[in-house]
Amino acid sequence: xxxxxxxxxxxxxxxxxxxxxxxxxxxxxxxxxxxxxxxxxxxxxxxxxxxxxxxxxxxxxxxxxxxxxxxxxxxxxxxxxxxxxxxxxxxxxxxxxxxxxxxxxxxxxxxxxxxxxxxxxxxxxxxxxxxxxxxxxxxxxxxxxxxxxxxxxxxxxxxxxxxxxxxxxxxxxxxxxxxxxxxxxxxxxxxxxxxxxxxxxxxxxxxxxxxxxxxxxxxxxxxxxxxxxxxxxxxxxxxxxxxxxxxxxxxxxxxxxxxxxxxxxxxxxxxxxxxxxxxxxxxxxxxxxxxxxxxxxxxxxxx
Numbered sequence: 656x657x658x659x660x661x662x663x664x665x666x667x668x669x670x671x672x673x674x675x676x677x678x679x680x681x682x683x684x685x686x687x688x689x690x691x692x693x694x695x696x697x698x699x700x701x702x703x704x705x706x707x708x709x710x711x712x713x714x715x716x717x718x719x720x721x722x723x724x725x726x727x728x729x730x731x732x733x734x735x736x737x738x739x740x741x742x743x744x745x746x747x748x749x750x751x752x753x754x755x756x757x758x759x760x761x762x763x764x765x766x767x768x769x770x771x772x773x774x775x776x777x778x779x780x781x782x783x784x785x786x787x788x789x790x791x792x793x794x795x796x797x798x799x800x801x802x803x804x805x806x807x808x809x810x811x812x813x814x815x816x817x818x819x820x821x822x823x824x825x826x827x828x829x830x831x832x833x834x835x836x837x838x839x840x841x842x843x844x845x846x847x848x849x850x851x852x853x854x855x856x857x858x859x860x861x862x863x864x865x866x867x868x869x870x871x872x873x874x875x876x877x878x879x880x881x882x883x884x885x886x887x888x889x890x891x892x893x894x895x896x897x898x899x900x901x902x903x904x905x906x907x908x909x910x911x912x913x914x915x916x917x918x919x920x921x922x923x924x925x926x927x928x929x930x931x932x933x934x935x936x937x938x939x940x941x942x943x944x945x946x947x948x949x950x951x952x953x954x955x956x957x958x
Contacts, residue, residue: 662696663725665689666704670722696710696748726874746941753790753798756783757881757898757924762799762815770945777938782892785879786852790930796939797813811926814946816953818924822859822910828891835894838870838915845893846872847884859896866916872896885911 669689679686697704715724740757754763759781766780782795790798796823801818805811822838832844838861849857856877858869874893878884888895888902889910895902899919904928905911927946929939 848877
């Protein structure tokens with residue numbers, strides 16, 4: 656049989672103070688309301704819990720037994736609620752993030768250490784996954800994706816700089832196969848394909864002066880990892896289409912040559928997204944604020 660928790664809390668307060676007046680002052684209510692709650696509880700239980708006189712209030716034998724058991728339970732509940740409030744107000748706890756591999760490497764890796772040093776009570780689990788997932792159903796606190804991939808009911812904030820793709824090939828490869836003059840020429844050249852987790856082979860997308868073009872490529876190798884694509888292009892396997900940051904060092908070293916740069920404009924970057932602004936944990940709220948700060952610092956440092 657379950658009884659109203661408020662009535663039990665009233666009983667514990669009155670029994671502890673041995674006074675309706677003092678219990679009422681503690682709970683910021685009237686003594687008469689407490690007396691009414693006690694009569695209702697005793698009537699429901701069918702047993703007297705308090706002996707009342709004009710001068711004193713004393714628990715009965717049954718009341719003493721109930722007080723000994725219930726007071727500990729209520730104390731545990733109060734402590735549990737205080738701990739939960741701590742999660743709301745103190746930046747601590749575990750954050751689970753679902754992130755595509757490029758975003759994990761390019762955006763999160765540079766900023767995670769600073770956040771964790773600032774907030775040692777936080778543990779972050781980053782699960783790299785290039786496939787779109789339902790972060791709520793899968794138990795994630797937040798995710799990172801391109802803006803066009805997000806559901807409309809998600810809260811999203813931009814993180815990191817704008818993203819750009821690069822078409823790259825090794826100089827020796829171009830010496831053998833020739834340098835294509837336009838993206839459409841890729842159809843006759845060995846290219847390194849990209850397969851999405853869904854199984855779809857990506858058709859390379861280009862844009863120049865508002866004109867878009869999608870090119871379905873073919874070649875001896877299909878991958879789902881940008882770093883492997885850039886390395887394979889360095890080895891002369893074919894032409895690769897990768898996130899720019901994965902190829903910049905090889906381009907600087909002369910191991911790769913960039914093609915069609917004018918067809919690869921900057922585009923909106925990644926977004927950190929989560930289900931609602933309400934009832935956010937302090938850890939998630941702190942991480943969102945940290946990402947916003949990092950983006951602002953990056954923009955302020957840009958030439």
